[in-house]
Amino acid sequence: MAKTIFVLNGPNLNLLGSREPGIYGRETLIQIAARAEARAKALGFKLDFRQSNSEAELIGWVHAAREEADGLIVNAGAYTHTSIALLDALRAVALPVIEVHLSNIFAREDFRHRSYVAPAAQGVISGFGGQSYELAVDAMARLLGGKSKTKIKKNKK
Numbered sequence: 001m002a003k004t005i006f007v008l009n010g011p012n013l014n015l016l017g018s019r020e021p022g023i024y025g026r027e028t029l030i031q032i033a034a035r036a037e038a039r040a041k042a043l044g045f046k047l048d049f050r051q052s053n054s055e056a057e058l059i060g061w062v063h064a065a066r067e068e069a070d071g072l073i074v075n076a077g078a079y080t081h082t083s084i085a086l087l088d089a090l091r092a093v094a095l096p097v098i099e100v101h102l103s104n105i106f107a108r109e110d111f112r113h114r115s116y117v118a119p120a121a122q123g124v125i126s127g128f129g130g131q132s133y134e135l136a137v138d139a140m141a142r143l144l145g146g147k148s149k150t151k152i153k154k155n156k157k
Helices: 029-042 055-070 077-081 084-093 131-143
Strands: 003-009 045-051 071-075 097-101 124-126
Touching: 003 029, 029 045, 029 131, 045 131, 055 084, 071 084, 071 131, 084 097, 084 124, 097 131, 124 131
Parallel strands: 003 045, 003 071, 071 097, 097 124
Antiparallel strands: none
């Protein structure tokens, strides 16, 4: 049976494609989800892709992940920079977490440089647009011991 990865998306990500396309691109969250799901399937995983503008709903999904998921990919949107409650929930579930962002949050406003999600995450992928999600799926596959199509060549001397 395929392992399940929850992909949780926070506020305003439902507006992708039309919201500040100079920062976030023209790809919709539905298009990003389809590409990430195809990548996960190719690696032998199932994605459960969700979006909410509610902090409480996101936290509820993190709690549900304890029983229903093997890992979490989280784009908390603005809650990344404000939610200690989300950090506490992620720590409580004791699952692998990867934080993901479409834009490079470290090249943006100073308040975006602080992530409350990062201390609970094994890593952060930021700045590659929709491809950030596919990279996160690859990374989670490695964390969960799945097959990865990324090959590393050793230099022969």
